[in-house]
Amino acid sequence: MSLASFSAGNLKGDLYGGLTAAVVALPLALAFGVSSGAGAIAGLYGAIFTGFFAAVFGGTPAQVSGPTGPMTVVMAAVYTQYAAIDPVTGPAIAFTVVMLSGLFQMLLGMLRFGQYITQVPFPVISGFMSGIGIIIIMIELGPVLGHESSKSVLMALERLPDQLAAIHWPAVLLALGTLFLVSIWPARYSKIIPAPLLALCVGTLVAMGLTDPLTVDTIGEIPTGFPQWHWPVFEASLVMDMLVSALILAALGAIDSLLTSLVADNMTHTQHHSDKELTGQGLGNMVSGFFGGLPGAGATMRTVVNIRAGGQTPVSGATHAVVLLIVVLGAGSAAEYIPLAVLAGLLIKVGWDIIDWSFIRRLFSAPPFVSFLMLLVLGLTLFVDLITAVGVGVFIANMYTVRQLSEIQLKNFSVYREAESASELSAEERALLSGHQSKTLLYVLRGPVSFAAARGVRQKLVAYSDYNLLILDMTDVPLIGSSTAMVIEELIQQCQESGCELAIAGLQNPVVRTLEKLQVLSQIPENRRFANRLEALKNTVADSSLPPAMEPA
Template sequence: MITFKHLKGDLFGGLTAGIVALPLALAFGEASGAGPIAGLWGAIITGFFAAAFGGTNTQITGPTGPMVVVFAGLVGELTLERSASFAEVSGIIFTAVVLAGILQILFGVFRVGQYIRLVPYPVISGFMSGIGVIIILLQASRIFGSEPDRGGVIAAIQAIPGAIANPNLIATGIALLSLLIVFFWPKNIGRFIPGALAALIIGTLIGLPFEGVPKLAEVLPTFDSFADRLPPFVLPQFDRGVAFLVLEAAIILALLGAIDSLLTSLVADNATRTRHDSNKELIGQGIGNGIAGLFGAIPGAGATMRTMVNIRTGGVTRLSGMIHGLVLLAVVLALTPLAAEIPHAVLAGILIKVGWDIIDVAYILKAHKGPRWDLVLMAVVLAVTVFVDLIAAVGIGVFLAALGYVHNIAKDQLAALGEERLTDLDEEERQLYEQAKGRVRIFEFNGPLSFGAAADLAHQVRQTLGGQEVLILDFAQMPTLDVSAAFAIRSIIEDAEGENRHVYLCNMAEPVRQKLDGLGLIALIKPQNILPTRKDALRQAAAKLSRGGGEEPIGAAPQPA
């Protein structure tokens, strides 16, 4: 439901995000091979409709680097395959965008988005901080009135020394003034006019008389007529010869856009202390991309930097994302001359402040006091985010976090397994245990075993067993088990057989019994050694020990010849 309760903040946030998104949309459009206007319309359409129908209040959607890379790859492959221009194959290309939107809607309908929420905090912190570092590095040379020769973080770093050595003094002055405004703008005035908006207005007015200051006019396209400003309707085309290529691109765009958007949603949650609806967000993203494909616009996803600009300059509700789209629409239709006068240095100053705010300084300063693994994890994700790829950073982070979690759980499970909980025994069980005089060992499984614990389970049992003649495996706390745990239990049974120990199984739930039976483990134990309770197992063990253990210690009953 759209609300106007925070109209002022949404207006400022959407306006600033729209202005910041303008050069990015143009640049992404040019890089995609579809042209700058396709980038602008991509930001307008996906930004408006994803905000209107999505599940993250402050999300700003538009063209992003990962999405543009996949889209540009499809453009290059199709134009090469057909030896045709972009215009000649545009119907096929934008069919992939429409299909990607449909797939994202299906992701939302089938509630795929809930799994993205499982990303742990150190990964989010590293990702956020990496985004902040990227923003600062990309804008560093622009403070001095220079532009990197190429895109990417490495090129931006390489451009910094040259920019410092040959500064555009006017642009540098405007950038420094913008930085001072955004960092030190009075809070009481900021309630009415955010510092970023003030820097945008003041910096632009100061830059008006100067010709040598790089401005947006350098990247804005010109239009011969009003009709040129409107997007064309692109009818989807299906071609069997390239159907697999189009479908593959659509799947990658859908998955990449979903991950990119929901990660940005998590970042927005962290900044606003709210919680997004991931499945609704996927539906909104799908609607935005589906419509974008029908009007020749490049696909988009939740954009972390633009979302944070929106949040930091006052955006609170989904109205801010819709206003961001309308601002860009106004630029395309009417306000191109005004936007053309904005100096790049002003945007650089605003974005550096945004980058600094995104870096998780509070966690970085205190992380050394917490678990070292979490600090290492955060640092790895930050480094991969900055120097490799955003999606790869999160994938590596989640993988490492999962390994760390499994390792810790396995340690706890194995430690608990090695303890005999004699306090849990009732009076009769205690008497039976004491009568055995150390010849009985009870192992109680404390809940389901992870595959990490299962890997060392047999070794743990061997290490803790001494001269006991009887081993009781108590499954009371194990409602189910996987194949790894089942085969670990098989190793325990086979080890006991080799050392002439009697093995009893007790308190097995039906799912556990069925799994062990299906894998052939039940056949390793005499039927009379599988008992309903621990007390029954202790009684039978005591009886066997009192008889001197004359029976076969383990194994199925002999089969008749």
């Protein structure tokens, strides 16, 4: 358990950090709950259960978890999708998806995927985070104008003309006032009263002072008391859709949490445990789903507030959850007067802060590919879905990186035919190469050979013909992948078909193991395997009576 890092000497700081984080989390949890369609109480339940279990069992001591903007965007789509199919069982199915997402996150942690998730390229992260910020702003335009929120960017754009034609000005003024207050509130005063809580209280008091016909929509009745346990509900025809939705939530929650973990590391000068963090977050989401709560992740703003207030151990995250539970048990009814426009104002500020303005300012000065990738992921996030955006972005980024690395690797490879050009060879090696009378190609490979670089090896050989012996010097190759091994097999087969011999020198143990596992090494006779290129040149002679080698395809 993460509580092993508990320090009695920091108990005061942890308790104060947790209390401060809870004050910040309260209005945001209510806002995220309303925005998701599941209700304000679902946001509070999500903050309570993900906050507690992720703190106790997670791998980032000072992190505070709960509903976040990205997770709420996806949950809103999930809740709307299943509620539209069946208004009675749909919500239960949606929370079953939350349970499954938690299970998938736990599996990611147990399978040690945490170390890979944070390796998503920066332009991809920038694109989908900015996309999420814009989505939050767009779907909250409705409540700002005094109408219901939209469920997608396209829906928000379609509704906007009609909403602008029927603006409800009290709602607009409340939303703008909230946005203005949270934007200008000095940071030094936030230690006394956080800006979101102040805006929530002021906005609610102002709304309560309004009289007909200027009244605005409010949250409405909120259940009080301890949440009820809900068993999972499955619909046979929807199982595949449920699994896909759960995977999307799990993947996004993992990325969201681990990015926040990096922020916490930088502030506390510690190192989080990625796999343990995923396990704790997964457990929190699974429990949250059982109690009808929203899915959550590591929340950057709440984590930063917690650390600055003195929180250092999981006690602070657990305290934040307990404080919110006390609010639900005793003061939930007071929240029913909170105007939806005020919550919309808070969420628009959240969306604005999520957008990666730092990168956007560099968009036109950044390398063209980087800017293209960021904009592509941004567009896919807005108009398709988050997982497609991240998947396509990572795939394209990896292909681009592989191409660049293969070009660098190919430049480090050398092909020698004439001894005069072989400056890196010793005098003895050059003399032996001269004795082969230009019938031998010595191909020197260096560094890890990727699949793309191995393909380049074949292409580089196209420029040479009339050779009867090919020596592959792999002395400086520490490892190869299975794809590279298969390319070597293709070279062996091409040499056999063209009457050319192939010898190989300097194989290191990791390379030998890969070639043996794929049964490639056995295709090279033992008398054509050498410890180094000197031995290879000494013990092979290009037979001039053989027909000229065919150019590799």
